Amino acid sequence: xxxxxKEYPVxxxxxxxxxxxxxxxxxxxxxxxxxxxxxxxxxxxxxSLRYHATIMAxxxxxxxxxxxxxxxxxxxxxxxxxxxxxxxxxxxxxxxEKSILAVVEEAARAAAAVIALGTxxxxxxxxxxxxxxxxxIGMEELLDRQGLKVPLVNVPGCPxxxxxxxxxxxxxxxxxxxxxxxxxxxxxxxxxxxxxHENCPRRAYFxxxxxxxxxxxxxxxxxxxxKGPVTYSDCPKRLWNxxxxxxIGTGAPCQGCTQPEFPDLVAPFYxxxxxxxLPAIA
Ligand code: FSX
Ligand code: SF4
Numbered sequence: 220x221x222x223x224x225k226e227y228p229v230x231x232x233x234x235x236x237x238x239x240x241x242x243x244x245x246x247x248x249x250x251x252x253x254x255x256x257x258x259x260x261x262x263x264x265x266x267s268l269r270y271h272a273t274i275m276a277x278x279x280x281x282x283x284x285x286x287x288x289x290x291x292x293x294x295x296x297x298x299x300x301x302x303x304x305x306x307x308x309x310x311x312x313x314x315x316e317k318s319i320l321a322v323v324e325e326a327a328r329a330a331a332a333v334i335a336l337g338t339x340x341x342x343x344x345x346x347x348x349x350x351x352x353x354x355x356i357g358m359e360e361l362l363d364r365q366g367l368k369v370p371l372v373n374v375p376g377c378p379x380x381x382x383x384x385x386x387x388x389x390x391x392x393x394x395x396x397x398x399x400x401x402x403x404x405x406x407x408x409x410x411x412x413x414x415x416h417e418n419c420p421r422r423a424y425f426x427x428x429x430x431x432x433x434x435x436x437x438x439x440x441x442x443x444x445x446k447g448p449v450t451y452s453d454c455p456k457r458l459w460n461x462x463x464x465x466x467i468g469t470g471a472p473c474q475g476c477t478q479p480e481f482p483d484l485v486a487p488f489y490x491x492x493x494x495x496x497l498p499a500i501a
Pocket of ligand 2: 415416417419420421422423425438439440441445446447448467473
């Protein structure tokens with residue numbers, strides 16, 4: 220007899236976002252988004268996406284009721300994309316009949332676990348850039364402010380790599396929603412465990428003091444603004460767009476998009492990061 224497949228409901232909410240995180244996940248190549256949504260993510264375990272404003276067919280009152288019904292049932296995996304506008308009681312962003320702040324808080328209260336997808340949901344990101352008039356915050360800060368103890372994983376990146384999301388979901392499902400090993404910023408160590416600079420194919424140029432004077436030139440991109448020495452992710456090994464290339468591979472300096480300092484403290488983007496920020500590099 221075939222063992223029954225266990226279904227994990229997923230509620231996906233969007234705050235202040237460009238929706239790039241959804242676009243990135245929709246571009247997942249292995250597995251494809253169809254595999255992710257229809258097949259078993261890990262043997263015997265299947266995601267059931269109950270609410271996602273961008274890709275669901277329902278709209279208006281029907282969608283709003285579906286969301287309310289899922290929140291009422293609870294026990295789902297909550298994916299939050301985008302920062303949460305929290306100034307003035309949440310007046311700067313609305314979802315259905317309520318503020319994003321109120322809906323995300325209600326949804327987090329009833330969730331089994333939360334994935335903050337993207338740098339905005341993790342740390343505030345671009346919507347929280349100075350002067351941040353809408354008071355945008357990331358999920359960890361929101362949960363702290365409300366005293367909510369729901370398990371949280373941050374999957375930052377602007378946008379995050381689809382593998383980082385899919386791999387995190389697979390790890391959560393394998394462990395029956397137990398959190399995988401995380402760093403002190405709640406990022407899965409499997410994807411954010413080492414500095415870009417440690418694995419960069421241009422590292423020999425850095426060590427030899429051969430620096431590009433313009434983006435696109437050969438050489439280390441440190442003096443044209445590369446934030447690889449202060450940025451944790453596996454981009455140099457994983458590459459993007461199904462293994463085609465990555466920022467530094469095209470001659471563009473890393474912008475530090477997986478870090479809580481993004482974007483204010485890694486700006487100006489095309490200027491050298493201050494040496495004071497450099498961790499000890501062996
Ligand atoms: Fe932020 Fe994601 Fe950057 Fe955009 O939702 S991490 S601005 S890619 O879309 O939130
Ligand atoms: Fe690579 Fe940037 Fe480090 Fe240079 S500074 S070696 S381009 S990660």
